[in-house]
Structures are given as C-alpha cells and as structure tokens.
Amino acid sequence: MSEDQEPSFLEEQRNGKTILVIEDDQDISELIRLTLAEENSYHILLVPDPSQALQVAKSRKVNLLIIDYYLANTNGIAFYDTLHAIPELQQVPAIILSASIEKLAKKLEARNLVGVAKPFELDELLEIIAKVINEPASSVNGDKTAPKIC
Numbered sequence: 001m002s003e004d005q006e007p008s009f010l011e012e013q014r015n016g017k018t019i020l021v022i023e024d025d026q027d028i029s030e031l032i033r034l035t036l037a038e039e040n041s042y043h044i045l046l047v048p049d050p051s052q053a054l055q056v057a058k059s060r061k062v063n064l065l066i067i068d069y070y071l072a073n074t075n076g077i078a079f080y081d082t083l084h085a086i087p088e089l090q091q092v093p094a095i096i097l098s099a100s101i102e103k104l105a106k107k108l109e110a111r112n113l114v115g116v117a118k119p120f121e122l123d124e125l126l127e128i129i130a131k132v133i134n135e136p137a138s139s140v141n142g143d144k145t146a147p148k149i150c
Contacts, residue, residue, distance in 0.1 A: 016041035017063040017133050022053040022079065023097070024071055028118070032066065035122045036129070050079045057083055062092055064133045069098035077107050084111075093132045 019042050023029040029046050036044045045060065047053040050071055057065075065083060067076040074082075076096045083089045094113055098104055101117040108115045114132055116125060 016043060018043045018045060018060060019064045019066060019129070019133070020045045020047070020053060020057055020060070020062045021066045022047055022050065022071065022076070023066070023068040024048045025068065028068070028097075031122070032125070035126065039126065042129075042133075050074055050082075053079070054082070057089055058086065062089065064129065065089075065092055065094040066129075067094055067096055069096055069100075069104065077104065077111070077113070080111065080113065093135075095128065095132060 019036060021029060021032055021044060023032065023046070026048070029048065033044050033046055036042045045056055045062075047056055050073065056062075065080065067080055069076040071079060076098070080094050080096065083092075083094075096104065096108060096113050096115045097118055097120070098115065099118040101108075101115040104115055107113075114128060116128060
C-alpha cells in the first residue's frame with residue numbers, strides 16, 4: 001500500500017466504514033476499489049498479501065474484511081482464522097471470494113462467513129457488502145439465516 005493511500009484517523013472517521021480488501025490479483029483488486037470508491041460511505045484499504053494485511057488490520061479500525069481464498073502461502077479461510085484470533089477483530093465480519101466457493105461451503109458455514117463466487121456481478125457484491133457491513137457482526141457471523149454463498 002503506498003503512502004498516499006494511508007489516511008489519517010480523522011479522514012477514516014469522516015469517510016465512514018473501512019473495508020480491508022486482501023486480494024493478490026491486481027485487476028480484481030482494482031475493480032473492487034473502483035466499485036467501492038463510488039460508495040461515499042466506504043474507505044477502502046487494498047493489500048496484496050496476508051503479512052501486509054495483518055499489519056494494516058492491527059493498526060486500523062476495520063469494519064469489514066474481504067478476503068480472496070487463494071493467497072500466497074495460505075488460504076483466505078486460514079487467514080481469516082488468524083485475523084479472527086486478534087481480540088479487536090473478533091467481531092469484524094468477513095466475505096470470502098473464490099472461483100470454487102461451493103467447495104468451501106462447509107468451512108464457510110462452520111465460521112458463519114459469507115462466500116461470494118468469482119466472477120461476481122458488481123451490483124451483487126455491493127448489495128452483499130452493504131448488508132454485511134451494516135448489520136451487527138453477531139447477525140452476520142452468528143446468524144444461521146445469514147447468506148453464506150452468493
């Protein structure tokens with residue numbers, strides 16, 4: 001993440017909810033950034049790798065995690081488990097992105113995560129993000145009626 005992408009605390013508060021996107025595919029990452037940039041209430045932090053994401057997540061107040069399943073040296077669910085072990089992140093909802101999301105259904109359900117299949121429609125992704133980020137974490141991550149795979 002470049003220095004010009006790092007907002008001050010006041011900028012984060014003014015810009016609304018912060019979404020940390022962990023995606024190593026630059027094209028998909030940029031597409032998500034451009035799509036979410038149109039939503040004035042979101043501040044987007046893009047990181048391409050888990051180690052950098054871990055540093056960002058520990059240093060910022062994050063309202064939503066969007067994690068690609070296939071990451072260098074790990075997978076998105078294992079990385080979610082790492083993030084979720086941090087007390088400040090235990091209530092932060094997460095969306096897992098994967099081209100083979102159906103194969104992950106049991107793992108997603110076990111953690112009450114929302115899964116989104118790649119490729120995805122941008123409008124659909126925005127709807128899912130709005131639903132997940134605006135509900136209490138217990139409603140999304142803890143409610144068995146919450147959408148699991150979209």
